[in-house]
Amino acid sequence: MKQKLVLTCLLEKEEGKILAKCSEIDGVATFGNNVGDAIKNLIEAITLYFETAKELGTLDKILKRLMKI
Numbered sequence: 001m002k003q004k005l006v007l008t009c010l011l012e013k014e015e016g017k018i019l020a021k022c023s024e025i026d027g028v029a030t031f032g033n034n035v036g037d038a039i040k041n042l043i044e045a046i047t048l049y050f051e052t053a054k055e056l057g058t059l060d061k062i063l064k065r066l067m068k069i
Contacts, residue, residue, distance in 0.1 A: 005066060009042055011035060022046055024066055 008023040020038035021029035032038030053059040
């Protein structure tokens with residue numbers, strides 16, 4: 001059965017750019033020139049985070065932790 005993981009995107013204006021970060025995943029953050037770019041970049045960063053976790057064999061552990069939040 002597929003489950004959905006809902007993550008929170010926090011946006012802040014910083015030095016003329018938009019900072020986007022995921023509150024559930026420490027260290028996953030990025031910038032964009034506007035809100036749309038920032039969100040697009042954050043989705044890419046989160047995707048890379050999960051792909052790397054899969055390669056390292058830590059994805060299941062991370063997903064279990066996130067599903068408890």
